[in-house]
Amino acid sequence: MAPPKSSTIDPNSGFSSQTKIFHSLRPTISLPPSTTPFSLPDYVFALLHHCPTASLIDAATRRRIPLSDLPHLVRTLASNLRRKFHLSKGDVVFVLSPNSIHISVLYLSLLSLGAIVSPSNPLSSASEISRQIQVSDPAIAFATSEHASRLPALREGIVILDSPEFESLLLPVGGQSRDGFVRIEVFQSDTAAILYSSGTTGKVKGVELSHRNFIAAIAGVHAVRAVRPSPAVTLCAVPCFHVYGFVVCIREAALGGSVVVVARTNLESILGAIEEFKVTHLAAAPPTVVAMVKSPAAEKYDLRSLEAVLCGGAPVANSVIERFRRRFANISVLQAYGLTETTGGITRTVGLKESEVIGANGRLISNCQAKIVDPVTGENLPPLKPGEVWIRGPTVAPAELEDLLLSHPAIVDAAVIPYPDEGAGEIPAAFVVRQPGSTISDSEIMDYVAQRVS
Known part of the structure; x- marks a missing residue:
């Protein structure tokens, strides 16, 4: 997928103002025919x-x-x-x-x-x-x-x-x-x-x-x-x-x-x-x-x-x-x-x-x-x-944690987002809705998750 030869392609970014698609500016590579037996x-x-x-x-x-x-x-x-x-x-x-x-x-x-x-x-x-x-x-x-x-x-x-x-x-x-x-x-x-x-x-x-x-x-x-x-x-x-x-x-x-x-x-x-x-x-x-x-x-x-x-x-x-x-x-x-x-x-x-x-x-x-x-x-x-x-191209997430949080009987809803962290790059942060009357704490929820994921 080489970028088309067009004046609409920005030579610095590869962005086409016409299609609003970014094109690679790297050298185009030739791959073997897709039907050829080749592992x-x-x-x-x-x-x-x-x-x-x-x-x-x-x-x-x-x-x-x-x-x-x-x-x-x-x-x-x-x-x-x-x-x-x-x-x-x-x-x-x-x-x-x-x-x-x-x-x-x-x-x-x-x-x-x-x-x-x-x-x-x-x-x-x-x-x-x-x-x-x-x-x-x-x-x-x-x-x-x-x-x-x-x-x-x-x-x-x-x-x-x-x-x-x-x-x-x-x-x-x-x-x-x-x-x-x-x-x-x-x-x-x-x-x-x-x-x-x-x-x-x-x-x-x-x-x-x-x-x-x-x-x-x-x-x-x-x-x-x-x-x-x-x-x-x-x-x-x-x-x-x-x-x-x-x-x-x-x-x-x-x-x-x-x-x-x-x-x-x-x-x-x-x-x-x-x-x-x-x-x-x-x-x-x-x-x-x-x-x-x-x-x-x-x-x-x-x-x-x-x-x-x-x-x-x-x-x-x-x-x-x-x-x-x-x-x-x-x-x-x-x-x-x-x-x-x-x-x-x-x-x-x-x-x-x-x-x-x-x-x-x-x-x-x-x-x-x-x-x-x-x-x-x-x-x-x-x-x-x-x-x-x-x-x-030829090569072509937090929801797992949400699913785990929702498996806890004291949690009615949860959403997990990436949160910036200097040491790890980013870490998961959860927003949790407790069941009415539940007093489960943040530390209890974190322990629950820690025991079930790597």
Whole structure:
């Protein structure tokens, strides 16, 4: 969806005064024909070039998987999963795990089989997991030993990721040198993942994202990324069950850079990993940016390799960005805005010039269009007018908390809104109407919610 060649298109914003649609000013990307059998792993390995220094790195154990080994490792695991668990195209696979270097390998292996990856927050409550399993109907689950006990029985059981059984699945059968992979015909329109989102109404829902959605998300970044003298080293300090982490852990490997993963995202472990592995890019959520600004621990580590913090998931207060700039003058903060439903970022900050605009989330990504719509009249609005954001492109929430509050017998009505918070970017704030005669307190309501959500 390249912008039409018209004098009505503003060259600075991409806004058409004629249609009142914002057009992307990024380079137009060419995607494979939509009917061509071509999976996300096919695209990843088509991009991946030989780089002897690039690896997947576990920050805690220092274990490495060279990117040159990744295609063979993915094919081996896929073959063993198909042989041992009879996984086939369309099977949903539930994943309950903190970040690890095996996550990228597992995701790509399952996707190459045409299976559907459905990862969940390992801190989810039992009721949340039950709801997600009800939504996705998985055939099998992969979980760490710490979290597996909260899973119900599934058709093909549960595979423990931190176990000798899983390690054996990474090896060819009988010590054979060949991986025995049989190619599965996977189309770009096939579902690749079910990620969980509160969305706009009701309980948590599963968002279906296709192979083409992820291909387009990676291709958009590939189109604007500058050539580097040496590969990037990206520290993924966001969870890989979230769309942000899901895309980062696969995208950065596809683009030939090293990916460092941390399972626990306390500030000192992040800063220590930056120093040890000479990290150039940190993928993080707003609380990490806030912690870097406030904590004296940042003075103890050598952060000279760090070029940029890639921040998404919630807004960062302008005051925090200004303080970050004063403390880390040579590190850019590159923000993005997106949704689970849009395969992550639909606007993204690229380069030093765009990062200088404090509070901005960057320009629309390649092949994307947007409009601001008056929710009452349905009319398309000009710039600087508030309304609903409507998005169209190849990638394409508080209601869950409202539903939970309404399940309490002492509450007759509730509405939840986002409330600005310096540490988290934003937090939910609830307006509650009590049942007549009820004396339930705010602390009792907060305890009720805390016991039922992660």
